[in-house]
Amino acid sequence: MYIIGKSVYRKEAVDKVTGEAIYTNDIQSPGMLHARMLLSPYAHARIISINTEKAWKIPGVRAILAGERFPLTGEEIRDRPPIAVDKVRYFGETVALVVADNPVQAKRASELIEVVYEPLPVVNSPTEAMQANAPLVHENIESYEKVERVNPEPNTNIANRTKIRKGNIQKGWSESDVTVEGTVSFSPSDHAAMETRCSIAEIRQDGYVVITTSSQAPFMVKKLINLYFGIDTGKVIVNTPLVGGGYGGKAAVQLEILAFLASRAVGGKKVKLFNTREEDLVTSPCHIGLDAKIKLGCTRNGYLKAAEILYLFDGGAYSDKAVDVSRAGAVDCTGPYHIENVWCDSLCIYTNHPYASPFRGFSHSELLFAFERTMDMLAQKLGLDPLELRRKNAILPGHTTPTQVRLNTSNLGNLPACIDRLKEIMKWEEGQRSIQPDGLIRAKGICCIWKTSTIDTDSSSGVILTFNPDGSVNLISGVVEIGTGTKTILAQILSERLKMPIELIHVRMKVNTQTTPEHWKTVASRGTYMAGRAVLEAAEDAVEQIKKVAACVLHGAVSDLEVAGGRVFLKDEPSTGIELKDVVYGYTYPNGNTIGGQVIGRGTYTLRRMTYLDPQTGEGRPGPEWTVGAQGVEVEFNKRDFTYKIIRAVSVIDIGKVINEKAAQGQVMGAMAMGLCFGGRESFVFDEQGRVLNAQFRTYRPLRYGENPEYVVSFVETPQIDAPYGARGVGEHGLIGMPAALGNALSIAAEVNLNQLPLIPELIWRAKKGNQHALI
Amino acid sequence: MKTSSSPFREVSLHVNGEIKPVLIKPSDTLLYILRVKLGLTGSKPGCLNGDCGACTVNVDGMAMKSCLMFAIEAPGKRIITIEGLKGTPIQHAFIKEFAFQCGYCTSGFIMNCYSLVENYPDANDELITEMLESNICRCTGYQEIENAVKSVLSSNKNLEK
Numbered sequence: 001m002y003i004i005g006k007s008v009y010r011k012e013a014v015d016k017v018t019g020e021a022i023y024t025n026d027i028q029s030p031g032m033l034h035a036r037m038l039l040s041p042y043a044h045a046r047i048i049s050i051n052t053e054k055a056w057k058i059p060g061v062r063a064i065l066a067g068e069r070f071p072l073t074g075e076e077i078r079d080r081p082p083i084a085v086d087k088v089r090y091f092g093e094t095v096a097l098v099v100a101d102n103p104v105q106a107k108r109a110s111e112l113i114e115v116v117y118e119p120l121p122v123v124n125s126p127t128e129a130m131q132a133n134a135p136l137v138h139e140n141i142e143s144y145e146k147v148e149r150v151n152p153e154p155n156t157n158i159a160n161r162t163k164i165r166k167g168n169i170q171k172g173w174s175e176s177d178v179t180v181e182g183t184v185s186f187s188p189s190d191h192a193a194m195e196t197r198c199s200i201a202e203i204r205q206d207g208y209v210v211i212t213t214s215s216q217a218p219f220m221v222k223k224l225i226n227l228y229f230g231i232d233t234g235k236v237i238v239n240t241p242l243v244g245g246g247y248g249g250k251a252a253v254q255l256e257i258l259a260f261l262a263s264r265a266v267g268g269k270k271v272k273l274f275n276t277r278e279e280d281l282v283t284s285p286c287h288i289g290l291d292a293k294i295k296l297g298c299t300r301n302g303y304l305k306a307a308e309i310l311y312l313f314d315g316g317a318y319s320d321k322a323v324d325v326s327r328a329g330a331v332d333c334t335g336p337y338h339i340e341n342v343w344c345d346s347l348c349i350y351t352n353h354p355y356a357s358p359f360r361g362f363s364h365s366e367l368l369f370a371f372e373r374t375m376d377m378l379a380q381k382l383g384l385d386p387l388e389l390r391r392k393n394a395i396l397p398g399h400t401t402p403t404q405v406r407l408n409t410s411n412l413g414n415l416p417a418c419i420d421r422l423k424e425i426m427k428w429e430e431g432q433r434s435i436q437p438d439g440l441i442r443a444k445g446i447c448c449i450w451k452t453s454t455i456d457t458d459s460s461s462g463v464i465l466t467f468n469p470d471g472s473v474n475l476i477s478g479v480v481e482i483g484t485g486t487k488t489i490l491a492q493i494l495s496e497r498l499k500m501p502i503e504l505i506h507v508r509m510k511v512n513t514q515t516t517p518e519h520w521k522t523v524a525s526r527g528t529y530m531a532g533r534a535v536l537e538a539a540e541d542a543v544e545q546i547k548k549v550a551a552c553v554l555h556g557a558v559s560d561l562e563v564a565g566g567r568v569f570l571k572d573e574p575s576t577g578i579e580l581k582d583v584v585y586g587y588t589y590p591n592g593n594t595i596g597g598q599v600i601g602r603g604t605y606t607l608r609r610m611t612y613l614d615p616q617t618g619e620g621r622p623g624p625e626w627t628v629g630a631q632g633v634e635v636e637f638n639k640r641d642f643t644y645k646i647i648r649a650v651s652v653i654d655i656g657k658v659i660n661e662k663a664a665q666g667q668v669m670g671a672m673a674m675g676l677c678f679g680g681r682e683s684f685v686f687d688e689q690g691r692v693l694n695a696q697f698r699t700y701r702p703l704r705y706g707e708n709p710e711y712v713v714s715f716v717e718t719p720q721i722d723a724p725y726g727a728r729g730v731g732e733h734g735l736i737g738m739p740a741a742l743g744n745a746l747s748i749a750a751e752v753n754l755n756q757l758p759l760i761p762e763l764i765w766r767a768k769k770g771n772q773h774a775l776i
Numbered sequence: 777m778k779t780s781s782s783p784f785r786e787v788s789l790h791v792n793g794e795i796k797p798v799l800i801k802p803s804d805t806l807l808y809i810l811r812v813k814l815g816l817t818g819s820k821p822g823c824l825n826g827d828c829g830a831c832t833v834n835v836d837g838m839a840m841k842s843c844l845m846f847a848i849e850a851p852g853k854r855i856i857t858i859e860g861l862k863g864t865p866i867q868h869a870f871i872k873e874f875a876f877q878c879g880y881c882t883s884g885f886i887m888n889c890y891s892l893v894e895n896y897p898d899a900n901d902e903l904i905t906e907m908l909e910s911n912i913c914r915c916t917g918y919q920e921i922e923n924a925v926k927s928v929l930s931s932n933k934n935l936e937k
Binding site (some may be wrong): 009013194667678 | 811812814817819820821822823824825827828830857861867870871872874876877878879880881882883886887905907908909910912913914915916917920921922
């Protein structure tokens with residue numbers, strides 16, 4: 001390989017270490033107005049009245065938007081007023097938007113808006129939402145516009161239900177000698193990207209809407225502004241500079257709509273809306289919560305026969321992307337195991353919590369915590385080694401997924417190889433639990449992972465390559481650089497194909513939906529695969545054009561030629577050829593005659609043969625491949641005060657093919673860190689009224705330097721045949737097993753089943769001793 | 777320096793080796809002045825609360841969260857922002873060790889590390905942690921940042937020998 005596998009530095013590296021990297025909120029211009037929000041102090045309340053009189057007296061106020069009925073928004077069900085009307089449905093919901101000359105004036109004015117509320121009973125968990133007498137978060141869900149294949153159930157809090165009916169569950173139970181039932185639950189939490197969301201909107205006199213936004217989905221912003229406000233998609237231009245972390249949180253479209261409304265209210269002037277940290281945590285969409293019940297059945301020897309699963313996803317107050325997340329939860333509802341009989345209902349539930357957007361792993365870290373905790377409970381009941389139980393049931397080519405996709409050696413990675421490698425790295429033979437001389441308990445927990453994508457069946461990715469007079473290439477792709485390094489990976493793929501030094505490939509970082517070809521959304525670990533395929537097609541296109549001109553100049557056939565090393569030459573006689581710089585802008589003969597012109601390569605890739613899911617059985621093909629892996633966590637637990645330290649976290653992932661070693665390691669380590677944060681410490685703390693009590697970094701505490709364990713990452717390489725150089729998606733996979741592995745390790749350490757998150761010492765104490773204390 | 781009735785005062789700030797006259801209000805944070813008045817947007821707002829460290833700069837040789845300092849306190853002090861670092865070893869080390877992904881926390885982390893390596897060339901693990909735990913990185917697992925800062929510390933030590 002020419003450059004595949006090498007740890008090439010990021011193309012935007014220098015910008016990022018010099019402060020020259022530009023993010024949305026770094027953009028400012030004279031005369032730009034600023035918007036600030038007034039937020040709901042209640043999780044569920046009727047809005048009785050809104051008085052803006054005092055707010056208008058603040059100098060510099062240009063517009064106040066409150067109580068007005070704007071088009072309803074939402075990606076699958078249009079249930080969300082951009083600014084609350086009639087009632088508020090979550091703590092932190094936008095109740096008013098003030099536009100002023102500067103943010104301080106806007107904030108001051110927003111504080112002077114007087115809103116009278118009548119508090120309503122609160123739905124504080126999905127389980128509560130399912131109770132017969134539960135208050136309704138939405139009274140008339142049947143009246144909402146929605147896309148096909150989504151079915152809100154009237155007079156309930158159920159936004160949608162996805163069913164998996166594979167095999168015959170009764171047969172599964174009759175073949176089972178041993179059964180186990182696990183119940184897990186955890187509250188919503190957040191992505192907490194370091195860059196809080198920001199959008200700038202302007203409506204120009206000629207009718208063009210120009211939005212600059214920190215988004216993973218600029219092309220979706222364009223489509224939604226068209227859908228909600230009837231502006232031609234061609235007249236919506238969305239710019240996205242570098243994005244300061246997304247993790248799914250910036251795949252939802254929210255501030256863009258508010259910035260658009262704000263600009264419209266001031267005659268189209270440019271308005272910026274920038275989230276404070278508190279707003280970014282609760283007002284903007286968060287990470288979904290879950291209540292789950294899993295029942296597993298297996299033979300005496302530990303072969304799984306039946307899985308019955310109920311997932312109640314906490315979509316929060318509005319369904320937006322949560323419906324899709326809950327659907328993905330059905331698609332891979334089991335862990336990566338061969339189970340012939342699967343029954344699953346995966347529901348998206350309305351509650352009075354902040355609403356959910358995708359979160360790195362898109363339902364998989366959540367469902368794997370539920371499933372893999374239950375697998376450990378099963379192993380314990382069987383008296384079987386938990387890794388052995390997983391290896392016995394590992395999904396293999398020839399097996400089918402819950403949606404009945406037949407797997408093969410290309411669309412599925414090698415799980416047994418991952419398990420075996422994990423066993424080695426974790427020194428499994430030394431035992432799972434030991435007591436140290438100082439009394440601390442060392443314990444190891446493991447879990448297996450898998451994930452496919454469930455993105456739209458017509459999702460596509462495009463790439464344009466333009467050549468410069470010096471023979472170098474500009475690579476233009478709609479992938480947003482959110483930190484994953486995908487655009488550098490694309491440059492490596494192009495460099496490999498053209499056998500051209502990576503320094504001669506110039507990557508455009510910024511996305512502009514008018515001049516950049518579409519990449520559906522920068523989500524689902526599909527950037528390398530889809531945009532990579534588009535790069536290869538664009539390269540092919542460019543090479544053909546180069547060869548055509550060169551064939552004339554060199555007096556040969558196109559098929560005689562090869563492009564490599566900055567030249568085009570005769571395959572059988574490499575010394576006869578010309579420099580690329582002399583062809584890529586057309587070739588000029590000594591007398592001035594010119595043939596050809598600037599070479600512009602174009603490529604596009606659409607996922608092939610994707611289908612919708614059958615509404616009764618869930619049968620269907622939602623994604624192109626399943627990345628698999630095995631993960632482990634080693635903890636040191638103090639049984640006196642229930643504190644613990646994470647010593648080591650291990651990931652073995654079948655990545656297909658490593659394209660950039662250090663970048664891939666970094667993706668996996670970072671994802672593991674985020675998974676340990678989710679599993680070990682991060683959660684919104686709600687009071688009885690559904691208010692979030694910890695919406696800042698002092699009380700919502702991500703891992704800090706020095707609190708991190710040692711990370712060990714190892715890759716297995718089973719190529720996905722139709723992917724660029726065989727590379728599988730890997731952006732999310734380091735995360736998705738961490739909460740389960742941590743839960744399994746601590747359950748073994750504390751000798752009690754820990755089925756809730758986050759796994760803080762208090763939770764362990766409650767599980768161990770709670771029943772002895774009357775106050776709990 | 778003081779004008780009657782106007783909340784603004786004209787002061788001179790010493791930033792990145794240059795003297796910058798700037799109009800400020802007593803309530804303006806240093807971060808706000810750097811970003812909005814001086815166009816130095818490398819320092820980032822992450823929480824405006826002192827919790828995340830994305831706005832870290834160097835004031836008179838020490839790391840300082842610029843969201844926690846009023847600009848009115850800055851005259852007479854030497855301020856270095858990320859834009860003032862030109863090809864320092866810590867910047868190279870961050871690139872070499874892949875110590876950033878999205879880049880948003882990077883300016884603050886580098887400024888913190890820069891102060892660390894300048895002031896404490898012999899820093900041990902405990903001191904490194906004490907300094908760096910004030911910043912949050914959401915993308916990496918910190919292992920890469922640790923490698924970067926230690927590579928600079930150890931190469932400095934080698935130079936001294």
